[in-house]
Amino acid sequence: AQSVTQLGSHVSVSEGALVLLRCNYSSSVPPYLFWYVQYPNQGLQLLLKYTTGATLVKGINGFEAEFKKSETSFHLTKPSAHMSDAAEYFCAVSLTTDSWGKLQFGAGTQVVVTP
């Protein structure tokens, strides 16, 4: 069985400040890990993914995430928040190549950016 936990359903960050969104997973096998962003009334957009190889993954819009197997974590960061980063962010896992698209999502973190 696998599960995904996102710490904090709401995060408020000042413009220009560090964005840190936490994601922990439980899985009996090495997972594939994803971060998605959802803007209001839109579908989900892939920010970045980890499959194998380098544990620090860079994505779009200046976001990056680090896979830490020992901590079963895949936290998302961005050094400097922009107003346009206000959205909901979802961490997700899938287990195997065969079920690559079958994602289990965390509950989501709503990010508010204040001027």
Add this chain to the structure above:
Amino acid sequence: GAGVSQSPSNKVTEKGKDVELRCDPISGHTALYWYRQSLGQGLEFLIYFQGNSAPDKSGLPSDRFSAERTGGSVSTLTIQRTQQEDSAVYLCASLRDPGGEQYFGPGTRLTVT
């Protein structure tokens, strides 16, 4: 079209009625997924199609839910005898190959009154 499209964008229906939700995936994408996004349950996987067959229907919440895909393209999710707990946003996604990016549509917001 360039992306995954879904129709209708909004649907309001009375309890007990049947509804059909449509998904047009990106051309050439062989895999298609349906998810449901609701306040109480978050984002949940419903069903997966590879071509026209559905090897994984494990997420369908009851036998009132069914889905089909024809011509390896368009998919329809049908909910019979709708209940208020079916109110949610139904998202469709398509994928070309394992390891690639899964593209999501904008969703259909279903409200059962």
